[in-house]
Amino acid sequence: MPGTSSPERASGKRPPIKRAVQSRTVDVQRRILDAAVEVLLEDGYGGATTLRIQEQAGVTRGRLLHHFPSRDTLLTAAAHHLASARVAEMGADQIWPADPAERIDAAIEAMALTFTQGYFWAATELWIAARHNDDLRAALLPGERDLARVIRPGLDAFFGPDLTTHADFDDLREILFTSLRGMALTTAFDPREEPTRRHIERLKKLARSVLLD
Structure with a gap:
């Protein structure tokens, strides 16, 4: 009757059917995003078509377009989805050394590891493609800024509060991040371990x- 409220509405709880639909929607979106990253890594930006992603995800074209109406929006969301999830996971279960110098070394090793993961190379595909694609660049930039705000606290957790409160830590973190990213890009054509290892050791030093001065 008009003016009456259901028990679910009165209690603030969502009906079970609505919760089930929302859960399925999230599962489908995650499946599409995971498939998009896989295709991006296997086939590159040029080969990451919506048809290929649809087949990889095992969904209908209508369902894919319902969640992600454009290819570039989908690929951008996929790369950011994976990156934010993986950075949050990394280091969560790691036992960090108590000694500050050892903690610094372990943190930099963990940072370097993030640039060997699939999400880094998926993002790299998008960055390169965005140089000549205005629509992709417009889709990519806001998410990259949001992602940076998520990644920084994750990286700070590698070092711990005793080190991150140092006056020069923020500047150091940016130098470490950009330097490791640049070193990782060279492994696309020079996969030798020796130059990478030397660079990581220099950054530890x-x-x-800086932090133990």
Whole structure:
């Protein structure tokens, strides 16, 4: 009757059917995003078509377009979805050394590891493509800024509060991040371990000199 409220509405609880639909929607979106990252890594930006992603995800074209109406929106969301999830996971269960110098070394090793993961190379595909694609660049930029705000606290957790309160930590973190990213990009054509290892050791030395001064 008009003016009456259902028990679910009165209690603030959602009906079970509505919760089930929402859960399925989230599952479908996650499946599409995971498939998009896989296709992006396997086939690159040029080969990551919506048809290929649809087949990989095992969904209908209508369902894919319902959740992600454009290819670039989907690919951008996919890369950011994976990156934010993986950075949050990394280091969560790690036992960090109590000694500050050892903690710095372990944190930089963990940072370097993030640039070997699939989400980094998926994002790289998008960055390169965005140089000549205005629509992709417009889709990519806001999410990249949001992602940076998520990644920074995750990286700070690698170092811990005793080190992150140092006056120069923010500047150091940006130097470490951009330097490791640049080093990782060179492995696309020079996969040798030796130059990468030397670079990581240099960054450890730099970080210890700054944070333990």
